[in-house]
Amino acid sequence: MEKSKQTFMRKMSAKHLIMLSLGGVIGTGIFLSTGYLIQTAGAIGTIIAYVIGAILVSLVMLCLGELSVYEPSTSSFHNYATKYISPGAGFVVAWLYWLTWTVALGSQFITMAILMQRWFPKVETWIWCLIFVNIILLSNIIDVRWFSVSEFWMSLIKVLALTIFLILGTGGIFGFLPISPSGSAPLFQEFTANGTFPKGIGAVFLAILSANFAFSGTELIGVAAGETENPKKNIPKAIIKTITILVVLFIGTIIxxxxLLPQSSATLTESPFISILNTLGVPYAADIMNFILISAILSGANSGLYAASRMLWSLANVGTLPKKFAKLTKRGLPIYGLLLTILGGFLSLFSSIYAADTVYLVLVSISGFAVVVVWLSIGWSQLNFRKQYLKSGQSVADLGYQTPMYPIVPWLVIILCAISMIGIAFDPNQRVALLIGIPFLIICYAYYELIFKKKIADSQIDETNDVKQEEKV
Known part of the structure; x- marks a missing residue:
């Protein structure tokens, strides 16, 4: 199957890559779910969970770095899985990743609409959904530089919010800021107020799963590799800085x-940020957090639409979707992929409202499972890539970026991702992800092998015959 001759424009710098990745990662997980995790696993257990999550995502990014610098392409890890594992594996990875972001779009639209009702209670949620859809569609459809700049500023709001929170929180812990109502510095007394692990070590293991998902989105650097200027320089720089920022912000926030937040506090039902800012005497804490949450979700939706549309383009570029989806505008944008993803986001939104216990449950389960599969595919691809690279007689010294401690790093990624999948089976709330995700993965792979593989082979034969006919003429 002939690939599209159109190319994306390389306009993203290292700072845009960093903010794109942060935009996909920093969201409701850190702003809303951390209180619940600390309540169940304890502060120390949650810190351990996030440290392990940070280690895993760092290993994944080290693998992706070598692949992306050597072969920078749009929706790269789909291409790497296709090339270094099997075409069927690449097909599955691309569809899983597209589904992940598309399902997220539906929940993000409705969540932003609900948050806006705090300030505008008389405006219907569907109106806000349409407004936010148009905002992210315009951000993605004008120009990749425009997208990069808009995502940069939206992500910057989240990064600054977490940074300011760390500064204020540190001041409260060490007594530089008064704590209401006691007024005294708590230091780290709450860490073990209910014991080191309040609900046992099992709760810590389940918190590790949540921490892994909290770090998902960092791989967006690989999606944007084909639109990055000077990828050999900018991709490694973006990876190192992204991981550093995430580790400092996430683990610092958990600390x-x-x-500062009592583990027995009833306010764990809302954002822990609001509770802590209130105890520090920050005025309008709830309104401030509402604005930050909307910015965080809007940024995530913006990044998600970008990533999902590139996956559709990548699938069409290798012939597993109609060629129309490989068409780019004059500004190098996959217009049909953007529109189909927006449509998918709307369908996800409607299913969350009208079929929450059936269709939407299936979609959410598959998308949650997909993150681990994608990370596993990156480690596996890098493992096989280096083998093929050396087998071809080339030297590791010639690589623009080298994954350190090969093959330990990719094997650790594969093993840790496999352990995460096994761990999902022990969590009643996430077990459905395996029960639905694994059959979906098998069906996708079988569909490619039994149907698309034959279609692509027939198409290649037809193209070869056409070429021969032209040569005769």
Missing amino acids: IIGA
Whole structure:
């Protein structure tokens, strides 16, 4: 199957890559779910969980770095899985990743609409959904530079919010800021107020699963590799800085929340940020957090639409979707992929409202499972890539970026991702992800092998015959 001759424009710098990745990662997980995790696993257990999550995502990004610098392409890990594992594996990875972001779009639209009702209670949620859809569609459809700049500023709001929270929280812990109502510095007394692990070590293991998902989105750097200027320089720089920022912000945030928020507090039902900002005497804390949450979700939706549309383009570019989806505008944008993803987001939104216990449950389960599968595919691809690279007689010294400690790093990624999948089976709330995700993966792979593989082979034969006919003429 002939690939599209159109190319994406390389306009993203290292700072845009960093903010794109942060935009996909920093969301409701850190702003809303951390209180619940600390309540169940304890502050120390949650810190351990996030440290392990940070280690895993760092290993994944080290693998992706070598692949992306050597072969920077749009929706790269789909291409790497296709090339270094099997075409069927690449097909499955691409569809899983597209589904992940598309399902997220539906929940993000409705969540932003509900948050806006705090300020505008008389405006219907569907109106806000349409407004936010148009905002992210315009951000993605004008120009990749425009997208990069808009995502940069939206992500910057989240990064600054977490940074300011860390500064204020540190001031509260060490007594530089008064704590209401006691007025005394708590230091780290709350860390073990209910014991080191309040609900046992099993709760910590389940918190690790949540931490892994909290770090998902960092791989967006690989999606944007084909639109990055000077990828050999900018991709490694973006990876190192992204991981550093995430580790400092995420683990620092957990430490602050664990130290300042009582584990028995009833306010764990809302954002722990609001509770802590209120105890520090920050005025309008709830309104401030509402604005930050909307910015965080809007940024995530913006990144999600970008990533999902590139996956559709990548599938069409190798012939597993109609060629129309490989068509780019004059500004290098996959217009049909953007529109189909927006449509998918709307369908996800409607299913969350009208079929929450059936269709939407299936979609959410598959998308949650997909993150681990994608990370596993990156480690597996890098493992096989290096083998093929060396087998071809080339030297590791010639690689623009080298994954350190090969093959230990990719094997650790594969093993840790496999352990995460096994761990999902022990969590009653996430077990459905395996029960639905694994059959979906098998069906996708079988569909490719039994149907698309034959279609592509027939198409290649037809193209070869056409070429021969032209040569005769």
